[in-house]
Amino acid sequence: MSQAFVTLEEAVQADAFPDVDLALRRGRHVDRDDAAHYAFLSDAQEVLEAFYRRFGCELVHRSDGYFYLLPTSDRLGRRHLSSGEMLVGQALTLLYLDPAAVERGGLVTREQVLAQLAGVMGTAPLLKALNPKRKRVDERVAEETARGKVVEALRRLESLGFVELIEPNQVRLRASLMRFAEPVRGAAAPEAALERLVAEGELVLTDLADEDDDEDVNASHDSHADPIDDPIDDPADDAPDTADEEAP
């Protein structure tokens, strides 16, 4: 129950409201590390839930300690994370759950993220997942592309509040990463959990065809998306890569 804000007017007139509102609408997850914003949302949760419902959104508060806005209609604009962002997000979540990250207070390096991805998925599947459009690839070029996509995904995940980039190579893991583990958290089988989450609008299932073209997954739901927030797969990648494709 909100203690500080009884009415919506009080919440809207609070100093923190404009920043929090803009951040939430742009997909940012607000956790306890954003101390002032988190405190505001905790105090105004009840009145803001009703407020955002009018825009076709749910203000979600997870017990892990973070808030986010979940669009349940297309009124506000929504997008889905690209396959690269999802892979990097899940690898980061594994690192978040690893006691080794505790030693450094939740700080990991970019190399650790790549090592985690390669260790769990295997190098070849990882390169294939991050170079989906290339039929024949030069290994060196594919590795370079994969590294670039991981960096880009980290940047995008930072803008969504999943991580914080301390230095170019240092990543601070945040509690909102636990959202990537939602389908496997409960006692139910992952398939059942996925169906429930799809029904709630938390995620969409992607298949291999979607993975081959991330833009399609995002663009179909992203009529209002900011051009800056285009999916990570650069349209330039669609162009035939003469450098690393052999002639038929």
Added chain:
Amino acid sequence: MSEAPVDPNQLLQSLARRGLSLELQTLDVCFLAALQLRADSGALAAFSEEQLELVFDEVCAAIAPPDEPRRSASHAIRRLREQRLLARVDGAGVVRKGQYALTRLASGIVMFFIEEETLTRESLTVLTNTLQASLANIVAAAAGLSAPDDWRTQVVTPLRVTVADLVGGIQRRQRGFDVQQEDLQREIAGLLTADWFGAVGQCQSLLDATSATLGELNHMLLHGASQLQATLQEIQELAVIANADEAELSVRHVMDQIDRIAAWGSARQSAWSEYHQYVHRFLRDVVRLDPSRVLTHRLRDLLAGRAGRPFALAVAAAPPIRLLRAVTPPAGAKPEVKRRKPAADKPIEEVAADDPQARLDADVRGAIAAGAHGLREITAKLTSAMEPRERFVAAGRIAGALARVSDPDAAAERPWVDVNDAFQIEEWKERSAE
């Protein structure tokens, strides 16, 4: 202790030129530690060569695997001497076998590994009180000093030796505490790795104990630092009154060190607070909610594609509100703009035309008014300033002008007269002049 500012570049270049390096194996460190312990227990100032070999053999026997070939003591001693860890102190040369002692460098290395010199409540209390007592003695001594030599012996030297050593002791223990913190963080991670859920209680206890210790130390440091600074301030004021510049400089140096000691406490507490919060949340939100680590295994399977199906999270992506920014005109001159219509022509100013005839008429009138009479006299007056070749032409014009402005009396007989000895004209006079 020297207070002269050291140029870091020069210092580094000097170290590089001397080719300094250290290369120590575990056996070497153990050998040094054994020598240090033997010296402490036996109150030995130096070791004979036999004693060194004996200690080395004991160390080898204690740590080396039984099947390993016996190491040479001479080789180890030579290596330590080359690295300035062991020094010969007898000076007898080849006359007899030498006496050896550990150098300051060797003692420092051994102390780092064998002494847990970390900042504790007890050590900080003792050091702070001793420091305060030393400073109080210096204040008492400084009150009656006037001669520069007295200031040097009774204030500057104690500040540079006694006080600096005590302050250095606190700083050394602070560094020891930092190392201990790092070990603690590693220990917490190790506990969780070894026994995920079972380690929660132990980790929590370690966190709480360290938080309490750090909070206490920080409080003591802040309180102690303010008292020490007040005493140092008194010494500084006395030094200023006595014009003891060297003493004032020494006091300022110690004050800076005390400031750094106090800042250490605040910085470490802030950093620890962040780490404590993170681990506390980790224990509560991750470890307690997933006691068997099944979540990690399932997520790993999901990422590896061994379970579930690929999915993509949905996030809000409202377009940003377009806020028009206020435009500030650039400073400086206005830029050139292209006009749609050509600018209106400037109004033409009427300038009176230069009429040579009117000017000549005016000159002739002026000459008549000035008293000149007759054509010769007027012509001579008006052509006197002209070039000789212009006078003849001007004479005709002057005659015409005189005829216009006056009434000429043209007699039938007009005499030829010289004008300025340059030419001759027919003389006639104007009628009014008669």
